[in-house]
Amino acid sequence: AAGEQAAVDASVHPDALAARAFFARLEAEALAAWGVSEPDEVAALREGLERYVMGLLYPKVFGGGVDAVEDKVLQAQLATLSFVNAEHVGLADSCVEGEHWEGALRALLRMGGFRVPADKIDCVVDAVEHLGMLVDKCDGKFVRLVALAVLKAQPPQIHSQLEFVARFVHPNQLWAPRSGGAFTLLRAALQYVAHLDPIGLSQWSREREP
DSSP: OHHHHHHHHHHTSHHHHHHHHHHHHHHHHHHHHHTOOSHHHHHHHHHHHHHHHHHHHHHHHSSOTHHHHHHHHHHHHHHHTTTOOTGGGTOOGGGGOSHHHHHHHHHHHHGGGOOSHHHHHHHHHHHHHHHHTTSOTTSTTHHHHHHHHHHHHOOTTHHHHHHHHHHHSOHHHHHSHHHHHHHHHHHHHHHHHHTOOHHHHHHHHHHHOO
């Protein structure tokens, strides 16, 4: 269901529709021209085409228009909530230390270094896998842990990063439980962050001071 919703969101965006149609036509022509039929060969061809085309399109389709506005709003919220710690969101301090915590933060920050949606979603999967070593992914606390990782990493243009993935990654990756599930968890974490009350949390912290 998680991957299904992401795929639906992507399919209604005009840039996504145009890109999907172009990729399908280009892939069909390449398969016919090169006589590729084995699944591994088809996957490799698809990946190569995606890397080439998205590298060219990236400056034109990433982080513009409404996405730029949403990025500014979200970055302001992340900056305002930078004081939030594990206790604020009901987590133990042990959840936010060690190699897996640091690995998750690095994975979130790596997203911005890639132009291909498949690479960006791999970073999301990596971050979620690291955090899954600290709190069970089925635990109700897990989304809060992902949200805290976003707050601490402060990945730039995180809204645009996720919208770019939703629109342009191959649908198979959004339908796959591992990558689609991780992607949806990160989106849920951003929603959680967006609804946090910095004034209330700040007041709560002051009231707990000795």
